[in-house]
Amino acid sequence: xxxxxxxxxxxxxxxxxxxxxxxxxxxxxxxxxxxxxxxxxxxxxxxxxxxxxxxxxxxxxxxxxxxxxxxxxxxxxxxxxxxxxxxxxxxxxxxxxxxxxxxxxxxxxxxxxxxxxxxxxxxxxxxxxxxxxxxxxxxxxxxxxxxxxxxxxxxxxxxxxxxxxxxxxxxxxxxxxxxxxxxxxxxxxxxxxxxxxxxxxxxxxxxxxxxxxxxxxxxxxxxxxxxxxxxxxxxxxxxxxxxxxxxxxxxxxxxxxxxxxxxxxxxxxxxxxxxxxxxxxxxxxxxxxxxxxxxxxxxxxxxxxxxxxxxxxxxxxxxxxxxxxxxxxxxxxxxxxxxxxxxxxxxxxxxxxxxxxxxxxxxxxxxxxxxxxxxxxxxxxxxxxxxxxxxxxxxxxxxxxxxxxxxxxxxxxxxxxxxxxxxxxxxxxxxxxxxxxxxxxxxxxxxxxxxxxxxxxxxxxxxxxxxxxxxxxxxxxxxxxxxxxxxxxxxxxxxxxxxxxxxxxxxxxxxxxxxxxxxxxxxxxxxxxxxxxxxxxxxxxxx
Amino acid sequence: xxxxxxxxxxxxxxxxxxxxxxxxxxxxxxxxxxxxxxxxxxxxxxxxxxxxxxxxxxxxxxxxxxxxxxxxxxxxxxxxxxxxxxxxxxxxxxxxxxxxxxxxxxxxxxxxxxxxxxxxxxxxxxxxxxxxxxxxxxxxxxxxxxxxxxxxxxxxxxxxxxxxxxxxxxxxxxxxxxxxxxxxxxxxxxxxxxxxxxxxxxxxxxxxxxxxxxxxxxxxxxxxxxxxxxxxxxxxxxxxxxxxxxxxxxxxxxxxxxxxxxxxxxxxxxxxxxxxxxxxxxxxxxxxxxxxxxxxxxxxxxxxxxxxxxxxxxxxxxxxxxxxxxxxxxxxxx
Numbered sequence: 001x002x003x004x005x006x007x008x009x010x011x012x013x014x015x016x017x018x019x020x021x022x023x024x025x026x027x028x029x030x031x032x033x034x035x036x037x038x039x040x041x042x043x044x045x046x047x048x049x050x051x052x053x054x055x056x057x058x059x060x061x062x063x064x065x066x067x068x069x070x071x072x073x074x075x076x077x078x079x080x081x082x083x084x085x086x087x088x089x090x091x092x093x094x095x096x097x098x099x100x101x102x103x104x105x106x107x108x109x110x111x112x113x114x115x116x117x118x119x120x121x122x123x124x125x126x127x128x129x130x131x132x133x134x135x136x137x138x139x140x141x142x143x144x145x146x147x148x149x150x151x152x153x154x155x156x157x158x159x160x161x162x163x164x165x166x167x168x169x170x171x172x173x174x175x176x177x178x179x180x181x182x183x184x185x186x187x188x189x190x191x192x193x194x195x196x197x198x199x200x201x202x203x204x205x206x207x208x209x210x211x212x213x214x215x216x217x218x219x220x221x222x223x224x225x226x227x228x229x230x231x232x233x234x235x236x237x238x239x240x241x242x243x244x245x246x247x248x249x250x251x252x253x254x255x256x257x258x259x260x261x262x263x264x265x266x267x268x269x270x271x272x273x274x275x276x277x278x279x280x281x282x283x284x285x286x287x288x289x290x291x292x293x294x295x296x297x298x299x300x301x302x303x304x305x306x307x308x309x310x311x312x313x314x315x316x317x318x319x320x321x322x323x324x325x326x327x328x329x330x331x332x333x334x335x336x337x338x339x340x341x342x343x344x345x346x347x348x349x350x351x352x353x354x355x356x357x358x359x360x361x362x363x364x365x366x367x368x369x370x371x372x373x374x375x376x377x378x379x380x381x382x383x384x385x386x387x388x389x390x391x392x393x394x395x396x397x398x399x400x401x402x403x404x405x406x407x408x409x410x411x412x413x414x415x416x417x418x419x420x421x422x423x424x425x426x427x428x429x430x431x432x433x434x435x436x437x438x439x440x441x442x443x444x445x446x447x448x449x450x451x452x453x454x455x456x457x458x459x460x461x462x463x464x465x466x467x468x469x470x471x472x473x474x475x476x477x478x479x480x481x482x483x484x485x486x487x488x489x490x491x492x493x494x495x496x497x498x499x500x501x502x503x504x505x506x507x508x509x510x511x512x513x514x515x516x517x518x519x520x521x522x523x524x525x526x527x528x529x530x531x532x533x534x535x536x537x538x539x540x541x542x543x
Numbered sequence: 544x545x546x547x548x549x550x551x552x553x554x555x556x557x558x559x560x561x562x563x564x565x566x567x568x569x570x571x572x573x574x575x576x577x578x579x580x581x582x583x584x585x586x587x588x589x590x591x592x593x594x595x596x597x598x599x600x601x602x603x604x605x606x607x608x609x610x611x612x613x614x615x616x617x618x619x620x621x622x623x624x625x626x627x628x629x630x631x632x633x634x635x636x637x638x639x640x641x642x643x644x645x646x647x648x649x650x651x652x653x654x655x656x657x658x659x660x661x662x663x664x665x666x667x668x669x670x671x672x673x674x675x676x677x678x679x680x681x682x683x684x685x686x687x688x689x690x691x692x693x694x695x696x697x698x699x700x701x702x703x704x705x706x707x708x709x710x711x712x713x714x715x716x717x718x719x720x721x722x723x724x725x726x727x728x729x730x731x732x733x734x735x736x737x738x739x740x741x742x743x744x745x746x747x748x749x750x751x752x753x754x755x756x757x758x759x760x761x762x763x764x765x766x767x768x769x770x771x772x773x774x775x776x777x778x779x780x781x782x783x784x785x786x787x788x789x790x791x792x793x794x795x796x797x798x799x800x801x802x803x804x805x806x807x808x809x810x811x812x813x814x815x816x817x818x819x820x821x822x823x824x825x826x827x828x829x830x831x832x833x834x835x836x837x838x839x840x841x842x843x844x845x846x847x848x849x850x851x852x853x854x855x856x857x858x859x860x861x862x863x864x865x866x867x868x869x870x871x872x873x874x875x876x877x
Contacts, residue, residue: 037719037722037723037726037737038722038737038740038741040730040733040734040737041726041730059730059733059734059737060730060731060734060735060738061733061734061735061737061738061741062734062738085737085741118744118745118746119745119746119747119748119752120707120711120745120746120838120842121746121752121842121845121846121849122749122752122846122849122850122853124746125746125747125748125749125752126749127749127853129852129853129856129857132853132856132857133856133857133859133860133861134860135857136857136858136860136861136864137860137861137863137864138864139861140672140861140864140865140868141864141867141868144669144672144865144868145867145868145871145872167876168668169667169668169669170668170669170868170872170875170876171666171668172602172603172604172664172666172668172670172872172873173602173664173666173668174666186876190876190877193875193876194874194875194877195877196877197877232598234598234599234600237599237600237602237664241599241600244598244599246596246597246598246599246600248596248598249598
């Protein structure tokens with residue numbers, strides 16, 4: 001005796017009790033008759049035995065037990081489920097819990113027509129637009145906004161930052177190489193959210209930076225006093241982007257100098273190739289016997305009087321000059337040795353550069369003497385003692401009033417011949433070979449201190465190292481210069497043979513800051529060329 | 544103008560033959576009005592980008608960068624609104640076709656506007672993520688343009704004026720007919736056909752739908768099985784009834800005869816009726832197979848027609864989220 005509860009497709013159910021073995025099939029003689037052509041006339045036989053049911057499949061069409069195709073016979077326990085032609089038969093306990101019950105779920109005849117695994121669209125196959133949208137958007141918001149905001153407040157070891165979504169994901173680009181070591185920490189510069197980077201973040205390190213000018217009023221007129229560091233220095237661009245190369249930064253003001261009072265004396269400039277004034281140089285001129293510094297255009301014939309006499313053409317004679325050991329050929333680099341860091345040149349000095357050929361030997365009273373270099377008084381003292389003269393004030397000039405005839409030696413009495421000899425050493429025989437001699441009426445002849453400039457262009461910088469491969473003579477006409485007052489600097493046209501404007505495609509693209517500095521007030525803080533004066537020999541004479 | 548010439552070529556490409564129905568593709572809607580708008584927008588952006596020479600180099604933080612970024616953001620939000628607009632059937636201000644045309648061309652113009660906004664600066668950050676998502680959305684959209692231009696006509700041709708649901712119903716009917724016929728032959732045949740019917744699969748997994756290669760669980764084998772079963776049965780019948788002399792050779796000859804008789808329907812009496820039924824069953828199963836292939840082809844075409852939307856829409860939503868973070872990040876850390 002077993003209870004059979006039968007559910008119609010609409011949910012209504014009927015119950016009946018069946019004795020003995022139960023047959024299931026399409027035929028009307030079955031105890032459980034199921035509709036549908038998928039069911040055989042006699043499909044199953046179910047024999048209850050205590051709390052179990054013996055299953056026997058009568059049809060080759062088979063039966064599915066608990067989702068799997070079954071053997072021809074099987075033993076069913078409460079909870080097992082059979083599938084026959086789309087219908088479900090479930091073995092369960094009856095209401096009293098003491099006997100077995102079969103729950104028969106009839107399937108809709110129409111639904112049974114289509115097969116089980118029918119997936120006719122991507123949506124049926126489990127694809128969902130809305131779910132993917134929500135997951136994607138949530139992932140973006142959590143990983144790229146919320147987590148970085150939270151992690152920002154936590155003290156994290158720096159190595160961890162590479163593995164978790166931190167605020168570095170907000171970075172708009174690579175930090176420049178110079179700032180990278182602290183730039184990985186956003187808060188190094190970005191102190192608080194929604195506030196642009198403050199200047200003090202930069203000036204903490206760049207403390208000694210000079211302004212563009214020393215006149216606060218001029219800076220204010222040019223609008224430079226309100227600019228932030230970040231107005232010109234753009235981070236997150238590239239490895240070197242923080243150094244502004246664009247000429248626009250300078251040219252904005254310098255192409256219209258008439259608009260700014262502070263630029264009244266400067267020329268308009270907008271591009272190195274197309275619009276750059278000729279070079280201007282700082283040179284020494286001698287007026288009334290006094291050396292003076294002046295600025296002038298680097299034109300033909302501009303002279304720089306260093307008080308040295310040095311004909312370059314003679315020394316650079318390709319046939320050679322007379323050296324201590326016979327003729328030798330001098331090269332530029334024999335005297336002009338690169339300075340430290342290959343930026344400028346080492347100062348020219350007598351001992352290493354001149355003395356080997358130019359010995360200061362004189363013969364006084366048939367005795368040879370070697371004069372010291374660099375001290376006119378010492379030379380005079382040595383010569384005076386050699387000539388047996390007391391080192392005293394020179395005797396008064398004879399007051400005869402006769403004028404000397406041209407070419408005739410002045411009458412100087414007995415003592416005069418020794419003085420003559422000393423003057424001759426200064427004025428003709430030794431010193432004057434290389435030096436200008438000061439001859440004042442009331443003083444003895446003396447060597448005028450030479451003034452060799454470190455640079456004639458203090459407003460720009462020029463580094464020889466990158467130009468090493470160019471022969472010296474292609475810029476400096478030294479081999480044809482017979483006078484040391486010749487300023488052997490090339491004109492801008494020479495530079496333009498290789499250097500073009502920033503847009504140039506055929507020439508080297510040259511920007512303003514390739515030669516000029518911005519943060520360069522009077523003190524020239526950033527100029528590499530402003531160093532110590534060189535041993536008192538090389539004189540830097542102001543701007 | 545270049546735009547005009549490109550449009551003429553595009554139109555020639557899209558007009559295979561003069562048609563009776565006055566259907567205008569969204570690609571040439573209103574004489575390509577939105578194509579011209581998008582082209583002008585791109586040309587203007589490129590021109591400005593070429594003229595513009597910012598001190599800090601081209602990027603999103605110049606005035607042109609901000610302008611292009613604002614324009615791009617506005618376009619993206621507006622284009623995304625299309626997903627809402629196309630469901631508002633009662634809205635009558637502009638036809639959906641106009642929206643599609645604008646959506647397609649202005650969406651494509653974002654390739655230019657977005658790239659110029661970025662100033663070709665890419666990196667591992669949220670800004671580039673937004674850019675990449677935008678590119679992916681556009682690329683999936685380009686697939687959509689091709690799909691919507693090429694596939695609908697093939698769907699129509701494949702269906703041959705039969706609705707999809709009607710095809711499914713016909714398969715169900717053929718299944719029932721097959722079962723009925725098999726039932727008339729004998730229980731074994733019924734069982735085989737019932738199993739074949741029970742196992743028939745229409746469509747399949749997403750990959751099967753897209754690739755068009757469907758797994759057929761012993762559907763091709765069903766007929767073979769049926770034949771071999773039948774043969775065995777005939778063999779035993781022959782062995783019991785008219786034991787043929789000559790052993791194996793004779794048995795094979797006899798079976799062949801039976802099959803031939805069944806196939807040609809020349810048999811007589813009950814055997815003749817049986818073979819007729821067998822013949823009908825064979826035809827039914829063959830028809831069902833052909834119909835199933837057409838249904839699967841339809842499923843494949845529709846899957847290929849729609850697959851891009853499953854990327855286009857979620858990527859768009861992710862893009863909107865990334866854009867929110869992108870804009871916020873710019874102002875979080877100026």
